[in-house]
Amino acid sequence: MRLLKLVPDDTNIDFLRWRKVASFMSFFLVAVSIALVAVKGLNLGVDFVGGQSVRVEFTQGMPPIDEIREKVGDIGLGEATIQQFGSDKAVSIRTALPDGDKSAAERAGQQLVSGIQKAFPTAKTGSVETVSGKVSGELIRTGAISLGLAILGISIYIWIRFEWQFGVGALGRLFHEVSLTFGLFAVTQMQFDLNSVAALLTIVGYSLNDTIVVYDRIRENLKKYRKMEIVPLLNLSINETLSRTVMTTVAMVLALGMLLLFGPDVIFGFTAAMLFGVFIGGYSSVLMSTPVLVWLKVGPHSFVPRTTAGMDGGERVERKDDGAVV
Amino acid sequence: MLDFPRWKTIGISIILLLGIIFSIPTFLPQKTMDSLPSFLQAKVNLGLDLAGGSHLLLEADIVDLRKTQLANMEKTVRTAMRGESGPDDDIAIGELSTAGGKISFLVRDQTKLDAARERLFSETQGAGLTGQRDWSINVIDSARIVMTPTSAGQAQAVKNAMDTARDIIDKRVNALGTREPTIIREGDDRVVVQVPGLDDPAALKELIGKTARLEFRMVDANADPAEAAAGRVPVGSEIVPYAEGEGSGAPFEVLRRQVMISGEQLIDAKQSYDPQNNQPVVSIRFDSGGSSTFAKVTAQSVGKRFAMVLDGKVLSAPSINEPILGGSAQISGSFSVASANALAISLRSGALPVKMTVVEERTVTPELGADSIRKGAIAGIIATVSVLVLMLVVYGRFGVYACIALAFNVFLIIATMAAFNATLTLPGIAGFVLTIGAAVDANVLINERIREELKRGRKIFQAVELGYSEASRAIFDANVTNVIAAALMFWFGSGPIKGFAVVLTIGIVTSVFTAVTVTRMFVAHWLRTKRPTSINI
Numbered sequence: 073m074r075l076l077k078l079v080p081d082d083t084n085i086d087f088l089r090w091r092k093v094a095s096f097m098s099f100f101l102v103a104v105s106i107a108l109v110a111v112k113g114l115n116l117g118v119d120f121v122g123g124q125s126v127r128v129e130f131t132q133g134m135p136p137i138d139e140i141r142e143k144v145g146d147i148g149l150g151e152a153t154i155q156q157f158g159s160d161k162a163v164s165i166r167t168a169l170p171d172g173d174k175s176a177a178e179r180a181g182q183q184l185v186s187g188i189q190k191a192f193p194t195a196k197t198g199s200v201e202t203v204s205g206k207v208s209g210e211l212i213r214t215g216a217i218s219l220g221l222a223i224l225g226i227s228i229y230i231w232i233r234f235e236w237q238f239g240v241g242a243l244g245r246l247f248h249e250v251s252l253t254f255g256l257f258a259v260t261q262m263q264f265d266l267n268s269v270a271a272l273l274t275i276v277g278y279s280l281n282d283t284i285v286v287y288d289r290i291r292e293n294l295k296k297y298r299k300m301e302i303v304p305l306l307n308l309s310i311n312e313t314l315s316r317t318v319m320t321t322v323a324m325v326l327a328l329g330m331l332l333l334f335g336p337d338v339i340f341g342f343t344a345a346m347l348f349g350v351f352i353g354g355y356s357s358v359l360m361s362t363p364v365l366v367w368l369k370v371g372p373h374s375f376v377p378r379t380t381a382g383m384d385g386g387e388r389v390e391r392k393d394d395g396a397v398v
Numbered sequence: 399m400l401d402f403p404r405w406k407t408i409g410i411s412i413i414l415l416l417g418i419i420f421s422i423p424t425f426l427p428q429k430t431m432d433s434l435p436s437f438l439q440a441k442v443n444l445g446l447d448l449a450g451g452s453h454l455l456l457e458a459d460i461v462d463l464r465k466t467q468l469a470n471m472e473k474t475v476r477t478a479m480r481g482e483s484g485p486d487d488d489i490a491i492g493e494l495s496t497a498g499g500k501i502s503f504l505v506r507d508q509t510k511l512d513a514a515r516e517r518l519f520s521e522t523q524g525a526g527l528t529g530q531r532d533w534s535i536n537v538i539d540s541a542r543i544v545m546t547p548t549s550a551g552q553a554q555a556v557k558n559a560m561d562t563a564r565d566i567i568d569k570r571v572n573a574l575g576t577r578e579p580t581i582i583r584e585g586d587d588r589v590v591v592q593v594p595g596l597d598d599p600a601a602l603k604e605l606i607g608k609t610a611r612l613e614f615r616m617v618d619a620n621a622d623p624a625e626a627a628a629g630r631v632p633v634g635s636e637i638v639p640y641a642e643g644e645g646s647g648a649p650f651e652v653l654r655r656q657v658m659i660s661g662e663q664l665i666d667a668k669q670s671y672d673p674q675n676n677q678p679v680v681s682i683r684f685d686s687g688g689s690s691t692f693a694k695v696t697a698q699s700v701g702k703r704f705a706m707v708l709d710g711k712v713l714s715a716p717s718i719n720e721p722i723l724g725g726s727a728q729i730s731g732s733f734s735v736a737s738a739n740a741l742a743i744s745l746r747s748g749a750l751p752v753k754m755t756v757v758e759e760r761t762v763t764p765e766l767g768a769d770s771i772r773k774g775a776i777a778g779i780i781a782t783v784s785v786l787v788l789m790l791v792v793y794g795r796f797g798v799y800a801c802i803a804l805a806f807n808v809f810l811i812i813a814t815m816a817a818f819n820a821t822l823t824l825p826g827i828a829g830f831v832l833t834i835g836a837a838v839d840a841n842v843l844i845n846e847r848i849r850e851e852l853k854r855g856r857k858i859f860q861a862v863e864l865g866y867s868e869a870s871r872a873i874f875d876a877n878v879t880n881v882i883a884a885a886l887m888f889w890f891g892s893g894p895i896k897g898f899a900v901v902l903t904i905g906i907v908t909s910v911f912t913a914v915t916v917t918r919m920f921v922a923h924w925l926r927t928k929r930p931t932s933i934n935i
Contacts, residue, residue, distance in 0.1 A: 075791065075792060075793065075794050075934060075935065076791045076792050077792070078792065081853065082853075127766070129766075177757075178603070178755070178756040178757075178759060181759060182600065196763070196765075197763070198762065198763050198765070198766035199760070199761060199762040199763065199766055200599075200759065200760070200761045201759065201760045201761070202756075202758070202759045203757075203758045203759075204757040204758065206457075206757060207455065207757045207758045210892070211892055211893075214890060214891055214892040214895070215891065215892070215895065217890045217891075218886060218887045218889075218890040218891035218895055221886040221890055222882075222883040222886045222887055225882045225883065225886050226879045226882055226883055229878065229879050229882055230875075230879065233875055266825070266892075266893065266894040266895065267824055267825055267828075267894060269894070269895060270824075270825030270828045270829075270894055270895060270897075270898040271828060273828075273883070273887060273895070273898060274828045274829070274831070274832045274898075276883065277832050277836075277880050277883060277902070278832060278835060280876060280879050280880060280883070281835075281836060281839055281876040281880075284872055284875045284876040284879065285839075285843065285872045285876065288871055288872035288875060289872075292868075312850065313846075315846050315849075316839075316842050316843055316846040319792060319842045319846070320835075320838065320839045320842050322788065323785050323788055323789070323835070323838050323839075323842070324835050324838075326781070326784045326785055326788060327781040327782070327784065327785050327831065327834070327835070328781070328831070329781075330777055330780045330781035330784055331777045331778070331781050331831070333777070334773065334776055334777035334780055335773055335774055335777035335778075336769060336770035336771075336772075336773035336774050336777075338447070338766075338770050338824060339770075339774065339824060339827065342824070342828065346828070346831070
């Protein structure tokens with residue numbers, strides 16, 4: 073049986089030629105994402121802002137959103153956020169955190185459920201969440217801390233295992249991936265809740281695998297081809313790992329695509345975010361995570377133990393300045 | 399590469415076999431599971447977001463606890479100063495105040511100051527291991543005693559209250575007869591209650607949200623209603639409002655501060671019906687001490703009224719027509735059968751030492767949960783199959799090995815989770831997907847490397863050997879970083895993020911084992927027995 077090759081043998085694509093364009097694009101996208109988050113904001117779920125959220129399923133045809141909005145408004149809990157939820161029969165109805173003590177959210181939750189049941193007797197309330205302001209604040213804090221620490225811890229490990237330039241590269245890449253995903257949440261206004269944080273962490277983890285694979289090959293080639301200039305060496309490394317990158321990306325896209333198409337609607341947003349993350353990950357490992365190494369002047373010297381190099385000058389390979397200039 | 403020692407093969411096979419055996423119970427229905435031997439009973443629990451059920455996070459009202467603590471100490475002070483052996487033993491005190499969270503009072507006879515201190519000293523206790531007492535007792539202006547709760551004492555009080563609260567909530571939830579509720583303390587002042595399969599948390603909240611502090615107190619007949627309405631009541635009495643929907647006419651009663659009998663003296667409470675109007679009521683029975691007090695007081699007070707007070711609200715205030723001697727009574731109010739039953743359970747399980755408020759609630763109906771699981775399982779199978787097909791088409795025989803390893807990986811994750819009795823939640827599934835992805839990636843790395851080495855003209859055995867050893871470094875680094883991330887998330891993250899971290903950690907270990915070690919075993923075995931001259935990869 074002839075096996076399928078997703079990438080032809082011996083590719084020799086000059087990826088680094090596009091590094092300026094790619095870097096510009098990445099900077100641009102990160103800036104746009106941050107701006108989007110700042111301007112449009114994230115559609116934060118009750119996990120993070122407090123309040124109450126009810127998932128309503130309409131078994132006998134869904135009334136127009138405006139009608140739902142009006143009737144929910146009559147319950148007297150203020151403006152409601154109403155969002156279609158996966159299928160075309162279900163919506164999530166969210167109202168803001170009521171004023172008052174910490175039990176206010178709980179009471180408002182009951183009020184919302186009974187109000188909806190009265191307004192739409194045939195509708196089913198599938199899930200109810202109420203989170204008080206104090207708890208939501210804590211959830212934001214722990215979520216942000218764990219995300220930040222995970223990224224930092226990973227970068228430190230890469231710095232120790234590789235070299236500091238690689239640590240910086242990984243940090244930059246993780247920041248890139250996370251910002252772009254936040255940008256996606258801002259532009260689609262998909263609900264951002266604790267499950268989204270899990271999706272974000274998955275993207276971080278996946279992107280990490282990619283970074284390490286490429287970096288590992290660069291480290292190997294730096295030791296192997298001491299006299300090669302950095303740009304061709306990076307190109308070689310990317311080309312050598314290209315078939316793996318493509319294969320893994322295709323496998324992940326396939327798996328996530330199926331989850332997106334056939335999975336339950338509760339994981340829709342979550343899968344969509346991961347799928348997006350895989351796409352950025354593919355782009356990043358080919359075009360984005362290597363230019364940093366050129367700027368930070370990684371060379372064969374990066375992996376020669378400094379003490380030995382000092383004592384035994386003959387082994388030392390001169391730094392190629394021309395190869396390190398952008 | 400080729401010398402894969404026998405003991406290793408046997409060891410790996412045993413691990414894989416255990417993985418399969420211990421993952422099976424998870425897929426079996428509960429009924430079949432019950433008939434299995436106990437060591438096979440462990441299974442993966444499904445989180446409430448998948449299986450349906452209610453999750454409540456309750457927070458103690460520490461301010462309220464401090465108030466109660468202060469009130470109790472005030473009572474203790476009064477009793478202690480009264481002395482045990484009659485009026486001669488009394489120490490006269492005055493200007494008792496509880497302002498500012500401290501107890502302060504004047505000892506009238508200065509010669510008795512030391513004796514007063516002595517008595518208080520025996521009433522306060524050491525707090526924890528620090529040797530610090532729970533109240534510090536100071537004398538100021540040579541006649542005034544000031545008692546301040548110490549921080550160690552307060553911390554101890556919160557801890558004790560929370561332990562008791564947890565136990566009481568446990569009793570109440572279990573009395574509902576629900577299946578396998580989880581009740582755990584979280585942090586300093588919180589309790590998490592999780593009840594699988596429960597889709598209407600209102601009753602649950604009704605049940606556990608009640609402090610259930612029951613008191614019987616006399617109605618102050620001397621109080622002038624007009625004065626009371628203006629907020630002025632006789633010394634030793636106070637205004638107590640009626641509970642919602644109770645009482646007729648005045649919205650409150652003026653009650654004596656002194657408590658006749660309290661809920662601690664109950665030995666039983668159950669829901670029953672009032673024989674006169676067939677309304678649901680709660681029948682209670684007192685212990686012997688309570689019975690005799692109740693008999694004595696009611697005998698002295700025929701024709702007067704007493705009030706039943708629950709959590710600081712009057713439920714009813716009937717007249718005493720005749721002495722109540724049997725040690726049993728009925729609490730009436732506007733109850734439904736369910737609410738009477740809930741009150742009975744609350745009273746039976748005792749009063750919560752501190753007021754608890756629901757600060758977070760998540761409820762998923764079982765139908766929605768079941769729907770999610772069904773669709774999730776189908777989608778998961780389709781996703782896995784498509785990845786397997788891809789591996790097969792791209793790597794041939796090596797793809798088959800990867801697929802087998804992947805299947806084992808799934809079993810091992812489930813088995814490990816079952817062994818730890820871990821809970822699978824929605825974010826947990828994300829962790830699952832990520833580790834499956836990592837496992838696929840590991841095999842892709844190895845196989846691509848083998849291809850590369852073959853292309854460079856290496857011999858088959860050498861290429862396979864190099865493929866595994868060279869790829870292992872990247873696989874190792876990638877997975878260690880993920881473990882670091884998972885560990886940090888576990889320590890610092892909350893709920894869902896923790897769930898993700900647990901699955902990720904387990905999955906990383908098993909996926910490295912299956913993707914590297916297990917496939918290597920297959921490959922080695924094949925190479926050794928068949929000695930192929932060319933391989934198709």
